[in-house]
Amino acid sequence: MSVYTGRSRGYSSSKGGAFAPQRQYGTSPSIEEPPKRDLLEGLLPGLLNNIGQPVASAVSVDIEDLQCIGSYNWVNNTKPTIIVPGSPPIWKNKSIPFRLQRDHEICYIDQNGHRLQTRSLLPLFRAVDIIAEDDADADIDWREVDIVTDRNGLRKLLRWIDSRGDGDRPREFRIDLQLAGENTVLMSRWEQATWAPPSQGFGFSFEEETTIPAPGCEKSTGHHRIVQYKFGGLNMVVRFEVDACLEALPTRTAGRVNVDDMISQLGGLSLSSTSTSSPSSTTSNTDVSIIRAGKIVPQSSILEMTTRSERNVESYDWKESYPQLYLSQTPHHFLAVHRSGMFNQIKKRNLEDREMKEIHAGIERSFRKLNTLLKTIQELVIGHGQRGRLSLVCKDGALKVHERKSQDSFLPDEVIRRFGL
Template structure:
């Protein structure tokens, strides 16, 4: 697909003022009532085991190398937790501008994995990797050599804390639940105080509806998730993240010659396959979609005319870089009338200039992750810890429950 030409680039990384991201495009929208937020210290012992200082400097090269996609999936609404694997992101279509969309009016699920599987947030990741390995037997993962299994969201929260700016929107309290798998692997689980986010002030959902179409077999999808593995300054990382859209690619065949396009799709009223778990918590798997190339994935964002003119990369660039998302499409509107699209790629000269501004922060993230790993390994197998950031202080607590975040048969992968 030919990309749109670039028009009127904003002021880039200079941060004239912070414009919060309005795009929650790959998260499902729901008409559910509001709820009381969870207690950030809920289920934790009050004693602080240790406090973590912000790294002064990082010694390791913060580059990301050897990236490969090891799985992907889409959530669907079903009575039982159900994913489409490998699934596919919505496909970007070149809709002519201008066009009008209505204001976002529904709540959105903040974290679909935690919403649908509160006790096993990471389980769909492993299910999707198993499907990818079925399609490509050459896909080999040495789980015991992995340093972190995490969501991109957790890394972004740690980056905000490292940055330490006084903006209250960037210094909101957060919690990350930690568990040791095998000898060295840290499972970093997302924790959110709310299940739902209010509609806000944007037009992101309307924009996505007008500019993307579901991939064949993924018509009932409520969000696409991608899993990549890469080397981050010597740390072996497995990172899950949401994908807003992709540039259309032709249906591909697996190494065994089996098509992964629409002819493999099963409707929800059929019996989906399930990779059973002895823990009683399970995810049903519908086989449909295809594992799209990394080069095709797109991050979508929307801004008003004023917001685009003062676009700040403080939030958006780490989001792109930590997942190596190559395309960023910024749609500009006036009261929902979209009239301009600014397209950038991660390797643009402008993005290289932005990266230089973040290089020191990424070094500090690498140092912080090593500190977190040392703490978790020190406490050993069976310890369930949580990082809690409040009032700018990052503290380690022990959780009251010893229940693991994954079934035993998944945890055993880190010992083989």
């Protein structure tokens, strides 16, 4: 599979949609759609189970005890390469109005899956390990974790929960599952295509115009953040993409490096080779090479950006968009309004605003159902043991459980062993 250069950006004609693609440079808007995989690819015939609509948990499922445990930026290289801890682009508070051209770059739907395919969870663990090396307080006991997932998977499950039957079927999706240790469920993102042609919106152009790369991350193709929190009794580790940050103040830092030089050095390394892990150094760990650079920014500074035409901004679907903020505890949301590419307003909201709390109250029952569903999935995966290879498939509005043909693991053995057994 060819690897495209690019920057990480949200996916839909106006960004902020269901997927999380990344910007691509030097491409033509006339490029054809990539071939799509069959939703049932690699699955055994028949099905194991149907999952019914969950009952809402009777107790509060507020997100508690959140901490950032890792972060990284992808860079374009023939070998999968991440900057750790990396940094998101920095919001530069550009004055309005200004005019932009439509997006014209190819974008990733799932950059982790595009670059690592069957081991898309691996950079999450590599990034967390690097941060733990630098800060003993950031170490994590993986045996106590219940769910490891991308935020994207939680949002897909929520859409299924909120569907109202045949007249309002959720999008088809698949999530692959694996048990690690005694209790931990690994939820691996699965997409029919990992990239898409250019959209007709302005979301990518807006982010390019209103942010600057963080020092040491000039060649970044997307920033990902990993947080741990409690969610109604479940110990969650959640990875998600960050559009930008409002400040560049570090909580932890890595040394400044010349990323071009580091990538040149990586070009001569084998994927199994290693080097020192001191600041400003490069290492290669199984399938992911590491560049040490960037800063972990405070959770309070991270930002989600969306663009909308002034014709439809009033119908912006908060029931669809709010979970993206809540499930990652992204505090800031900027909704940029334009008329044919002329941006004249930016509506800024914070998770603590009264309006946002009202939105939360309206969909809080769905979060309680999600908590119940995650516990059902955990019981199912535990029941099929270490050799179980299950997949959730949503098709025609039904959520079904299938077995995969392959016994391959999402992670190398040395990573799986940290979960115990």
